Amino acid sequence: MIWRKGERVADGIVGNRVRTPARHASALPTLRQLLLLLAFACVLPMAGLTFALVGYQYQRERALVQAEAVGTARALMAAVDDRLRGTERALLALAQSPAMATGDLATIHQAALVLQHAEEASNVLLLDASGRQAMNTAAPVGAPLPTEAWPQMLAAIRTRKPSVVDLYRSPLTGRFRVGVAIPVQAASGPMLGLNANIDPASLREVLTRQKLPPSWIAAVLDRSGAIIARTHEHERHVGERARAALVARIGEVPEDAVESVTVDGVPVVTAFSRSPHYGWSVVIGIPRSELSAPLVRTSGILLGGIAGVLLLILGLAWWMASRLGRSVEALGSAVRAMGHHAALDLPEPVFQEARQLGLAFAHAHAALDDAHEALATSEARMRAILETATEAIVTADDNGRIVLFTPAAERMFRIDAEDALGSPVESLVPQHVRSAHVAMRQQAPEGLTRQ
Numbered sequence: 001m002i003w004r005k006g007e008r009v010a011d012g013i014v015g016n017r018v019r020t021p022a023r024h025a026s027a028l029p030t031l032r033q034l035l036l037l038l039a040f041a042c043v044l045p046m047a048g049l050t051f052a053l054v055g056y057q058y059q060r061e062r063a064l065v066q067a068e069a070v071g072t073a074r075a076l077m078a079a080v081d082d083r084l085r086g087t088e089r090a091l092l093a094l095a096q097s098p099a100m101a102t103g104d105l106a107t108i109h110q111a112a113l114v115l116q117h118a119e120e121a122s123n124v125l126l127l128d129a130s131g132r133q134a135m136n137t138a139a140p141v142g143a144p145l146p147t148e149a150w151p152q153m154l155a156a157i158r159t160r161k162p163s164v165v166d167l168y169r170s171p172l173t174g175r176f177r178v179g180v181a182i183p184v185q186a187a188s189g190p191m192l193g194l195n196a197n198i199d200p201a202s203l204r205e206v207l208t209r210q211k212l213p214p215s216w217i218a219a220v221l222d223r224s225g226a227i228i229a230r231t232h233e234h235e236r237h238v239g240e241r242a243r244a245a246l247v248a249r250i251g252e253v254p255e256d257a258v259e260s261v262t263v264d265g266v267p268v269v270t271a272f273s274r275s276p277h278y279g280w281s282v283v284i285g286i287p288r289s290e291l292s293a294p295l296v297r298t299s300g301i302l303l304g305g306i307a308g309v310l311l312l313i314l315g316l317a318w319w320m321a322s323r324l325g326r327s328v329e330a331l332g333s334a335v336r337a338m339g340h341h342a343a344l345d346l347p348e349p350v351f352q353e354a355r356q357l358g359l360a361f362a363h364a365h366a367a368l369d370d371a372h373e374a375l376a377t378s379e380a381r382m383r384a385i386l387e388t389a390t391e392a393i394v395t396a397d398d399n400g401r402i403v404l405f406t407p408a409a410e411r412m413f414r415i416d417a418e419d420a421l422g423s424p425v426e427s428l429v430p431q432h433v434r435s436a437h438v439a440m441r442q443q444a445p446e447g448l449t450r451q
Contacts, residue, residue, distance in 0.1 A: 031328070032321035039313040047306045054298055062269075062291055066257035069271035069284045072210065073218075074255065077273040077282040079206050080220055084278055087119045087180040087196050088162050094124075095184045095194050103186065105134065109141045121196040122177060127153055129190035138172065146171060156181035157193045164278045165195065166222035167239060176200055176238050178228055200238055204229040207282075217262055217285040221250070227263070228280070237263050242283065250274055250281050260285070396425040400441060 029037075094100060094115050099107035105126075112124035116137050126135040131149030139145060148171065155163045165179035177197045184192040200220075207218045208231055219230040219237075225247035227240050241247070246260045250272055260270040268285030275281065386393060386404070392412040395404035402425050405417040413420070413428055425441070426434045 030321075031325050032318060035317040035321045036314060039310070039317045043306065043310045043313060047302075050302055050306070051299070054302060058298075065286065065291065066269060066271055069216075069269075069286055070255050070257055070273060072212070073271045073273040073282045073284045076207060076210055076218065076284075077275050077280070079210075080203060080280065080282060081275050081277055083203065083206060084164060084180055087121065087198065088182060090115045090119050091124075091180060091182045091194050091196055092162075095182060100184060100194075106141045109135055109137060112137050115196065119196060120198075120202050122199045123197050125153070125193075125195045125197070126184075127157070127193040127195065129157060129192065131157075131193070134192070153179070153181055153193055153195050156183045156195075157191050159183075160191065164222075164280065165197075166224055167200070167226045167228050169239075170197070176228075178203070178222065200229045201234065204231065204234050207231050212284065215287050215290050217266070217268065219283050219285075221247075221281045221283060223279040225250070233264070246270055246272070246283070250283075259288070394420075394425065394428065396441075400425050400438070402428075 094108075094111055097111055099111045108126060112126075112135070115121070116124050123136060123138040125133055125137075127150070128134050131151060131154045132147060133145040133150075135141070136145055150171075153165060155165070160183045162180070162182045165177075165181055167176055167178050169175065170177050178200060179195050179197045181193055181195040184194045186192050203220050207220065207229060210218070212218055212231065217230070217232050219242070220228040221242055222228055225242045225244075227237050227242065230237050240263050242263065243260055246258065249256060249258055254274045254276065255272065257269055257271040259267070261267055262285050266285065267288045269288060269291060270283050270285045272281050272283040386406045389406055389408055392409035393404065393406040394402060394409050397403050401422055402420050403422075405415075405420040407417070409415075409420070410417055415428075420428075426437055429437050
């Protein structure tokens with residue numbers, strides 16, 4: 001620390017023997033500020049660690065919810081697959097029935113009506129190799145049927161494998177339908193197609209039976225990403241395509257959970273599972289606000305708790321700093337009183353160090369009183385010696401001003417001590433030697449008493 005000699009201090013003391021710190025007192029922190037800073041230094045790191053742990057726990061719980069949602073989407077996709085496989089098995093049974101072998105459309109029509117009722121299909125069709133309808137349970141046997149081909153129904157005939165028919169709008173009713181198609185080899189002639197059309201609303205029932213949380217949005221998508229069924233506002237959104245980014249991600253991996261936006265603009269975390277057999281997908285959207293709600297709620301509780309703890313600690317720090325400050329100020333007042341030779345009145349200490357400091361001040365006060373008494377005794381002796389001395393004694397300071405003028409000097413120079421004190425010492429020597437006396441005095445060693 002840098003100290004300066006002879007600088008004024010806060011209580012007004014000036015002197016060359018006082019060494020004060022160069023730093024101004026206003027730049028120093030107070031005891032209250034230091035304790036408050038200590039309180040912040042203790043609370044804020046703990047608060048940061050707490051929020052980091054909360055964030056970690058939130059991410060962990062969010063990952064668990066997403067994993068659960070993916071598992072639920074997988075289970076729903078399995079339920080949709082079972083629904084389609086059941087219809088596929090029923091169609092295969094019909095294709096291998098004696099009615100199909102005979103080629104009797106009336107008998108096929110009756111068997112198809114039984115299948116339609118059992119599988120909750122909207123209608124069952126028999127297509128020729130060109131895709132035209134040969135039989136449709138939606139119309140009586142022999143009734144005129146549409147002559148245009150249905151290209152989307154021909155996949156099973158072309159590939160000779162069972163397949164699903166993605167969402168399409170029926171040319172007869174104008175309603176959305178999906179279907180299951182299987183190839184049928186006629187007894188004689190080209191390959192035929194046997195199709196069972198399904199109302200998307202029946203697939204919506206598969207979703208609702210899972211009893212998902214009310215805020216979760218589940219949907220079935222076909223291979224193009226079109227919405228087949230939806231738990232929320234099904235009629236409004238059926239036929240719409242899901243977001244392109246989500247459809248692209250479904251094409252890349254069979255299962256995942258990604259951030260997305262629903263077709264009605266709700267920000268969600270979407271868990272999906274794609275069927276390895278049919279290529280359709282089930283998606284479940286969890287509103288992001290619902291996922292972040294526990295974090296917001298927990299953060300609010302933590303913020304309130306931390307704020308309360310911080311206020312309590314700050315209040316305690318302020319109260320403690322006030323007590324400590326008053327104790328230190330009282331000790332300072334007692335020490336200043338020592339400089340005026342007043343009685344030392346020490347305050348009641350509030351902490352151990354203050355007690356020890358007070359005892360040190362008491363010892364210093366006792367030693368100072370002893371020193372003052374010894375100095376007074378010495379001064380009295382010196383005064384008695386000077387007053388009774390037969391030789392004239394004159395003492396001047398470094399500036400040549402008289403500071404001591406004994407009674408013998410009064411008699412010698414016939415000047416009262418009161419008039420001599422403070423006057424130049426050269427006034428006592430003859431005029432013709434004054435210049436030499438000044439030169440001699442200035443060349444004398446510092447602090448030497450001159451007579």
